[in-house]
Amino acid sequence: MNFIDYSGFFNSPELTALISLRDKNYARKNNRDNFIESLKCDTRKIIFPHQTHSSNISIVDKSNSYPETDGLISTTKNLGIGILIADCSPVFLFGANSDHCGIIHSGWKGAAGQITTNALKKFIDLGNKPSEIKAVIGPSIDKCCFEIGRDVAQHFSSKNLLSKKGSKLNLDLKNEIYEELMNAGLSKKNIYRDGYCTFCEEEKFFSYRREGALAGRMIAMMIVKSR
Numbered sequence: 001m002n003f004i005d006y007s008g009f010f011n012s013p014e015l016t017a018l019i020s021l022r023d024k025n026y027a028r029k030n031n032r033d034n035f036i037e038s039l040k041c042d043t044r045k046i047i048f049p050h051q052t053h054s055s056n057i058s059i060v061d062k063s064n065s066y067p068e069t070d071g072l073i074s075t076t077k078n079l080g081i082g083i084l085i086a087d088c089s090p091v092f093l094f095g096a097n098s099d100h101c102g103i104i105h106s107g108w109k110g111a112a113g114q115i116t117t118n119a120l121k122k123f124i125d126l127g128n129k130p131s132e133i134k135a136v137i138g139p140s141i142d143k144c145c146f147e148i149g150r151d152v153a154q155h156f157s158s159k160n161l162l163s164k165k166g167s168k169l170n171l172d173l174k175n176e177i178y179e180e181l182m183n184a185g186l187s188k189k190n191i192y193r194d195g196y197c198t199f200c201e202e203e204k205f206f207s208y209r210r211e212g213a214l215a216g217r218m219i220a221m222m223i224v225k226s227r
Ligand SMILES: [Zn+2]
Pocket: 141, 142, 143, 144, 145, 146, 197, 198, 199, 200
């Protein structure tokens, strides 16, 4: 099982934070379970929401059902969180002093609805200072490939829109998310932006734009384990 490991950036030996590559379609439960078990985690302890490109964030508890939710926060050790991804960005949050972790599924709809800001508000409500929050913006369809129409473009600041021929524009989704993180008061040094474009990197990633409705999904997950 191949994945990109961000645990080192967060610099906490108890934290696992990663996104898989496209070895398997992780939208299928058995593939997902095999992946989670390969990391020596309990499949029942990694919670996935029912993603709908909403701007809703939930804090996970014993419940297993998170309808219309595109971001989860865990304040509990050994209770992990995950999302499924194909072009949207996975955003990872970690409270360096609290061990809280958060994972967000943000495409253009999520960014337009400021889902990352919503998650950060919850993080701060939970007692995390912005200066103590670290974040990773994972691979997504990038500004080279993320073509959008004028109707979508109206949700975003012109500085994150690149003009293309005709009426099309390209969206710099990662920079939109980066600005949400900066506006919430995070330090530059505490933000890592993955450079990969899921559309360009055909060998590594699934891409909904490239492959259409049959595209598989990567898994992005976080868990803080007690030693
Ligand atoms: Zn690209």
